[in-house]
Amino acid sequence: MIIGRMGFIILAGFLLLSFLFALFHMIPGDPAVLLAGDNASKDVIESIRGAYGFDRPLYVQYGTYMSHVVLGDFGVSNYSRQPVLGIVLSRVLNTAQLATLAMIFAVVVSLTLGSLSATFWGSSLDKTVTVGSLVGICLPVFVTGIAGIYFFGVYLEWLPIAGMASWANYVLPVITLGTYQAAIFTRMVRSCMIDALGKEFVITARAKGVAEWRIVLTHALPNAFLPIITLFGLGFGHTLGGSVVIESIFNWPGLGRLMVESVLTRDLPIIQASIFFFAIIFITLNMLVDILYTWFDPRISY
Amino acid sequence: MLPRLKNLLGSLAVTALLASSAAVAQDAAKPQYGGQLIYAQSGEKFTLFMGRSTDQSGQDVWLHACETLVELDPKNEIKPLLAKSWKTSPDGKTVTFKLQEGVKFHDGSPFNAEAAAFVFNEAKAKKFIYLPLLEGFEKATADSEYEMSFHLAAPFPALLPTLGYRPLCIFSPTAYKAVGEAGLATKVVGTGPFVHTQFVKGEYTIFEKNKDYWQAGKPYFDSVKIVIVPDAATRTAMLERGEIDRTVQLGDLELARLERNKSVLVRTVPSTRQFYVVLNHKVPMLANPTVRRALNYAIDKAGIVQSVFAGRGASLMTAPTLMEGVVGYTDMRAAGEETIFPYDPDKALALMKEAGYAFNGGVLKDPQGQPVKLKLFTPRGATKGDYQIAQLLQTFLKQVGITAELTVMESAAFSSATNLGPDDAKYDMALLSWGIPTADPDQPMMYFTHTNAWKPYGANRMFFSDAEIDRLANAAHIETDPAKRNALVKQWMARLLVTAPVIYLPTLNLGLAGRTYLKGDEILAVDNYPAHFAWFDKAEMERQGVKR
Numbered sequence: 107m108i109i110g111r112m113g114f115i116i117l118a119g120f121l122l123l124s125f126l127f128a129l130f131h132m133i134p135g136d137p138a139v140l141l142a143g144d145n146a147s148k149d150v151i152e153s154i155r156g157a158y159g160f161d162r163p164l165y166v167q168y169g170t171y172m173s174h175v176v177l178g179d180f181g182v183s184n185y186s187r188q189p190v191l192g193i194v195l196s197r198v199l200n201t202a203q204l205a206t207l208a209m210i211f212a213v214v215v216s217l218t219l220g221s222l223s224a225t226f227w228g229s230s231l232d233k234t235v236t237v238g239s240l241v242g243i244c245l246p247v248f249v250t251g252i253a254g255i256y257f258f259g260v261y262l263e264w265l266p267i268a269g270m271a272s273w274a275n276y277v278l279p280v281i282t283l284g285t286y287q288a289a290i291f292t293r294m295v296r297s298c299m300i301d302a303l304g305k306e307f308v309i310t311a312r313a314k315g316v317a318e319w320r321i322v323l324t325h326a327l328p329n330a331f332l333p334i335i336t337l338f339g340l341g342f343g344h345t346l347g348g349s350v351v352i353e354s355i356f357n358w359p360g361l362g363r364l365m366v367e368s369v370l371t372r373d374l375p376i377i378q379a380s381i382f383f384f385a386i387i388f389i390t391l392n393m394l395v396d397i398l399y400t401w402f403d404p405r406i407s408y
Numbered sequence: 409m410l411p412r413l414k415n416l417l418g419s420l421a422v423t424a425l426l427a428s429s430a431a432v433a434q435d436a437a438k439p440q441y442g443g444q445l446i447y448a449q450s451g452e453k454f455t456l457f458m459g460r461s462t463d464q465s466g467q468d469v470w471l472h473a474c475e476t477l478v479e480l481d482p483k484n485e486i487k488p489l490l491a492k493s494w495k496t497s498p499d500g501k502t503v504t505f506k507l508q509e510g511v512k513f514h515d516g517s518p519f520n521a522e523a524a525a526f527v528f529n530e531a532k533a534k535k536f537i538y539l540p541l542l543e544g545f546e547k548a549t550a551d552s553e554y555e556m557s558f559h560l561a562a563p564f565p566a567l568l569p570t571l572g573y574r575p576l577c578i579f580s581p582t583a584y585k586a587v588g589e590a591g592l593a594t595k596v597v598g599t600g601p602f603v604h605t606q607f608v609k610g611e612y613t614i615f616e617k618n619k620d621y622w623q624a625g626k627p628y629f630d631s632v633k634i635v636i637v638p639d640a641a642t643r644t645a646m647l648e649r650g651e652i653d654r655t656v657q658l659g660d661l662e663l664a665r666l667e668r669n670k671s672v673l674v675r676t677v678p679s680t681r682q683f684y685v686v687l688n689h690k691v692p693m694l695a696n697p698t699v700r701r702a703l704n705y706a707i708d709k710a711g712i713v714q715s716v717f718a719g720r721g722a723s724l725m726t727a728p729t730l731m732e733g734v735v736g737y738t739d740m741r742a743a744g745e746e747t748i749f750p751y752d753p754d755k756a757l758a759l760m761k762e763a764g765y766a767f768n769g770g771v772l773k774d775p776q777g778q779p780v781k782l783k784l785f786t787p788r789g790a791t792k793g794d795y796q797i798a799q800l801l802q803t804f805l806k807q808v809g810i811t812a813e814l815t816v817m818e819s820a821a822f823s824s825a826t827n828l829g830p831d832d833a834k835y836d837m838a839l840l841s842w843g844i845p846t847a848d849p850d851q852p853m854m855y856f857t858h859t860n861a862w863k864p865y866g867a868n869r870m871f872f873s874d875a876e877i878d879r880l881a882n883a884a885h886i887e888t889d890p891a892k893r894n895a896l897v898k899q900w901m902a903r904l905l906v907t908a909p910v911i912y913l914p915t916l917n918l919g920l921a922g923r924t925y926l927k928g929d930e931i932l933a934v935d936n937y938p939a940h941f942a943w944f945d946k947a948e949m950e951r952q953g954v955k956r
Contacts, residue, residue, distance in 0.1 A: 135820035139827050148865045153535040154460070157589070185454035186609050187590040193609055255645045267646050268637060357637045359611045367610055367638070371454060372820050 111393050115386065122385050123175060126378045127168055136160075137184050137372040158184060171378075180382075181375035194361065194379045200270065201360035202387070204279055204352065205345045211284030212291055212345075213338060217327075219288075220295025225322055227300055235292060242289025247348055251282045251355040268357035279356040283348055287341050294337050298330035305329070331402050339395030343388050439628045439928065439943040444956060447939060448637045448646060448655040452610060457592040458575040459536035472615040472632055472940050473514065474577035474598025477505060477524065478568055482930055484733045484847040486568045490519065490578060490599065500563025500888045507554040511622045513580035514603045521550035526581040528558070534589075541570050541846065543854070543885070563888045566850035569735065573846050574936070601627040601940050610636055628928075628943035647672060647921055650954035653944075654922030654929060656937050657792070660718035666921050671952045677931050678723045679918045680731055681843040683797060685784075685911035686826070686869040691836050693774060693782075700908040702759035704749035706808045711751070712800055713914050716793040722914040728904035729852045731915055736849045736884075736897030740905060748905065748912060756808050772809030781811045785838040787822035797913065798839050812837070829864045830871045838869065841916070849897045853881035857900075857909060872909040925949040 138154040155161040162170075174181060180190040223235040258278060259267040266275050302308065303326050311321050350362030357363075361380055368376040399406050447468075455461045458470060477491040491505040511519040525548035531539055532547070539545070544561040551557055558567065570576065583597035596604040599622065602615030615632045635652065637643045643655040644662045648669060658666070666672045687694045687703065694700060713722045724747035725731065727740040741748055757767050764775040772780045782805070786798035795816060802812045815835075817825060826838050844851055855861045857877050861868040877900060884896040920931050925948040929939035 133821065134824035136824055136827070139823065150535055150537055150540065151865070154537075157460075182590075183609070185593065186607075187455070187593040188609060252641055252645075255642065260645050260648045263649065267649055267651055268642055269635075354639045355642055357635075357639070357642055359608075363638070364610055367451070370818070370820060 108393075108397075111396075115389050115393070118389055119382060119386060120172075123172065123378060123382055124168075126381055127171065130372070130374050130377065131164060135372045137374065171375075180379040183376055184373045185371065190375045190379045193364070193376065194383060197359060197361040197364045197380075198383050198387075200358065201346065201349050201353070201362060204276075204283065204349050204358060204360060205342065207276060207280045208284035208287060208345050208349075209338070209342050211280055212287035212341065215284070215288040216291030216295050220292045221299055221322055221327065223292070223296045224299030224303055224326075225318070227303075232296075235296070239289040239292040242285055243293075245286075247282055247286050247351050248355060250285065251278070251352060254278050254282055255355070270358060275356075279352050279358055282356075283345060283352045286348065287345055291334075291337060291341060295330070295334055298333055299326055302326040302330040328402065332399065335395055335398050335402065339391055342391050346384060346387060440946055441628050441943070442630055443944045443946070443949075444631045444633055445629045445654075445926070445939060445942065445944075446633045446635060446652045446956075448635050448643045448652045450636075450638055450640070450643070450657045452613075452636045455593045456596050456607065457589050458577060458579065459531060459534065459538070460589065460593070461537065461575060468574075468937055468939075469613060469634060470574045470577055470596060470598075471600065471936075471938055472602040473596040473600040473604040474574075474579055475600050476572055476574065476577045477507075478572045480569060480572045480847055480932065482932055484569075484735070486572060489572075490524070494568070496563075496888070500886075501560045503558040503560070503567060504551065505556050505558070507556060508622060509554050511599050512620060513582065513599055514597050514618065515580050515583050517580055517582040519578065519599050520553050521556035523581050524548065524556045524578050525550045527578050530581075530584070538573070538575050540855075541573065541576075541851070542567070543850070563886050565884075565886070565888050565890075565893055566735075566846065566848040569846045569848040570850075602629075602632055612636065626941055628941065632940070644921075647923070650923065650952065653926050654920065654937075654939065656918070656920050658919050658921055659792070660721040660919075663720070663919050663921060664718065671924055673922055673924050673926075675920045675931060676720060676917045678731060678733075679843065679916050680734060680845070680847065681791070681841055682725065682729070682731065682915040683722075683791070683794070683839065683841045683913035685801065685913065686835070686838040686840055687910055688833055688836050688838075688869075689871045689873075689909070690830050690833070691782075693780065694836065696763050697907050698759050698763040699765070700911075701749070701906075702756045702763065702808075703805075704756075704908050704911050705752045705759065706756035706810075707749075707801060707804045707911055707913070708751040709747050709749075709912075709914055711804075712797055716796045716800065717914070717917075720917065721793070721919065722916050724914055725912050728901050728912055729856065730844075730849055730897070730901060734844055734847050734849060736894045738894075738898050738901065740901050749908075753807055760808065767809050770809055779811065780809065781813065782836040783815060783834070784812045785815045785817065785822065785825055785835040787819045787839070788816050790819035790822060791841040792916065794839055794841070801837075801839070801911075826869055827864055830862060833863065833869070833871075837911075840869070842867065849900075850885060853884055853897070853900060857881065857904065870909045872907070874903065874907050874909075876903050877907065923949075923952065923954065925952060925954070 138151050138158070138160050159167065171181065178191065180194065182189055183193065219235050223232045226232050255267050255278065258265045265277050266272070269275055308321055308325055311325050349360055350366065352358065353360040353363040361384065365377060365380040368380065456469065458474070475490050477489060478486050479489045481487050490508055490511065492508055494503055494505045496503050507521055507524060513519055528545065528548040532545060543564050546559045546561055549557050549559065577598055579592065580597040584592060594607045601618050601621045601623070603618050604613070605616050606614040613634045617627060617630050621627065637646065640658050640662060643652070644658055644666060646652045647655055647666070663674050663676070667674045687700055689695045709724055713719060713724060726747065727737060728748060730737045760767065760772060765780065766773045774780055784798060784801060786795060788795040798814055802814060805812045825834065826840065855867045857872060858866070858868065858881050859873040859878050860866065862871055863869050880896050880900040880903065884893050884900065887893040887896060918931050920937055922929060925945045926939070927943055927945055929937065929942040931937055
């Protein structure tokens with residue numbers, strides 16, 4: 107099953123790169139003209155096309171590109187002439203760190219708050235959590251991010267603002283990104299748990315005299331997990347997407363920022379590799395979710 | 409006993425404080441050595457190789473490590489740098505430079521006439537992007553160890569200001585031959601006060617002090633770190649916190665807030681970067697100069713400055729295309745007016761009427777009785793305030809009965825749509841901005857309004873053609889007598905007021921915000937904010953609690 111899945115990833119990656127190649131040659135924006143500047147003469151633009159290989163027929167450019175990609179060579183940046191793979195991989199790691207930590211934060215917070223909220227359904231704690239998560243969903247990350255920067259960075263001077271120099275740099279971006287996801291997850295965990303806690307096996311457990319905390323942790327939670335895992339898998343994807351904004355605000359040297367900058371300058375090799383890696387991460391995560399499914403529910407098999 | 413001891417200690421402390429503050433006052437005027445300047449820019453250059461980059465943002469990257477033959481000072485006057493002096497031959501076709509002696513490139517190779525000549529000859533052979541700026545350049549020759557000559561096909565009065573343009577700095581031929589253009593795309597090797605040591609794409613660039621720098625005693629910083637921070641709000645917060653020492657390209661509201669911070673110094677000066685609306689003269693209505701003048705009068709320029717730039721981020725134009733600081737500039741406003749083409753919708757309508765257009769019931773109709781509709785292309789976010797200006801233009805045009813349809817594009821797509829020749833261009837109007845980095849009128853005269861500069865290969869997106877404009881430009885282009893040349897430039901501007909090839913809009917002001925302990929940094933022409941010879945007032949830095 108895993109081998110089949112890997113085959114699918116390779117096929118998807120190949121189709122994606124072909125699609126991106128076609129797309130970026132169809133949309134307007136000629137890198138040679140962007141590079142040449144406003145007063146460029148025909149000679150100059152032609153010389154850039156020649157120097158950077160933009161003058162070759164498209165199918166030749168496509169063929170060369172794909173045959174290099176198969177060997178792990180994603181080409182060089184149109185402008186800085188550095189190998190794309192090196193630039194993109196270091197950015198992938200930075201983004202992965204940010205997204206993973208934010209996800210851990212979101213999962214821990216949402217499982218705790220969601221379970222508590224469901225266990226004490228209708229209490230003031232439940233209401234606070236419900237309202238809190240609603241507010242969290244409504245606040246866009248660029249608002250909470252800037253507010254966090256000003257409060258903790260400029261006013262209190264507790265945390266650094268930008269970059270990823272020390273552990274302290276991680277706090278604000280991880281919490282900003284994580285809180286937003288946690289708000290979405292908490293509502294889902296809460297409703298799944300309320301559902302599970304109303305099932306007959308819970309009533310049986312209660313009748314047997316099992317402690318309430320035990321019912322929640324060992325009986326209800328595992329049964330509520332299937333939809334929650336799906337949500338976490340998709341949520342990780344959203345966290346990666348959301349990191350684009352967070353990376354700009356906190357000047358985090360991640361893949362999202364790189365991608366935006368490269369789109370604006372039509373640095374095609376970097377755009378292709380960035381989107382490719384984003385997609386591969388997304389597909390891999392979905393595969394992991396599917397594997398986790400079979401683990402949590404042995405009835406499912408592929 | 410205790411209170412007395414406290415008093416004693418207190419007075420000792422006061423005495424010490426007074427003594428140290430006196431020492432600070434003495435030192436304040438004298439540059440202090442050491443420290444790392446951290447300078448945030450909004451974006452990075454496409455490439456660090458000068459021969460392939462003309463984007464005007466962040467030219468400061470080069471000046472740390474690579475020097476030009478001459479430089480422009482804050483008054484846009486030409487000062488010697490790697491060239492000590494220069495002489496033009498009587499026929500104006502040869503310019504000979506005496507170069508600084510004993511200067512070395514960062515890779516240890518010697519700077520001399522041969523190296524300087526190599527750079528310019530290579531620029532010609534390999535068609536470096538800046539080559540069109542060096543009009544009529546034939547070759548450079550090393551006449552002796554430290555004497556280099558420029559040979560021109562015809563006299564070129566704008567040569568010196570052009571040579572002060574940062575991308576024309578002299579890089580090390582040895583390094584270039586070793587690693588080529590691709591190698592120099594991420595490394596600057598020149599003669600400058602700092603040695604380029606690190607480049608991380610999209611993140612930062614680091615320069616370390618050049619211990620063998622030829623200008624004795626300089627520079628003062630141990631190193632300079634240029635960090636790329638695209639978000640203006642983040643740059644502002646970093647400056648307030650002291651994570652960076654200076655930054656540029658902030659919004660007007662952010663500047664206004666920073667002005668209230670006593671540890672931050674905010675400076676604003678007019679730049680040469682101006683907005684204008686390209687009018688496509690291939691559109692029959694816009695081929696008529698009377699209509700074009702009418703459009704100029706229909707736009708409230710002062711209103712744009714107030715509402716888009718909070719009254720501070722832009723200045724009104726006082727002459728067409730040129731502004732103060734550019735060679736040959738003269739104030740061309742009518743007596744008592746604050747700008748050229750001052751806002752006057754009645755006059756606009758009167759001119760439209762003269763051109764055969766009728767204004768009825770809030771709608772302007774052409775001589776065939778059709779309502780006037782024009783397509784306005786605008787980028788969003790290419791230059792600060794562009795999209796907001798486009799929206800205001802739409803409103804102002806509505807007041808004279810013209811329907812302007814906005815087409816909004818991201819900057820690369822916009823650049824593509826406005827780089828087409830006369831038969832392919834789809835816009836009636838397009839909002840653009842451009843700067844005059846050489847501070848010389850030659851560029852606008854030859855590449856903006858000249859018939860030979862029609863897109864796709866110049867900057868004449870209007871497809872404007874006027875025999876008198878071309879004649880004046882050609883004459884000024886080869887006129888070596890500054891007084892005669894300035895007279896030609898003035899005639900050219902006067903003719904622009906009559907022909908109105910574009911709608912003239914305000915000029916951007918450059919904003920620079922830095923911590924007050926940073927001394928000796930400057931603002932120059934378009935996007936030049938040199939701080940390579942700046943220094944820190946360390947006592948003040950400590951007082952503000954900034955530690956690195």
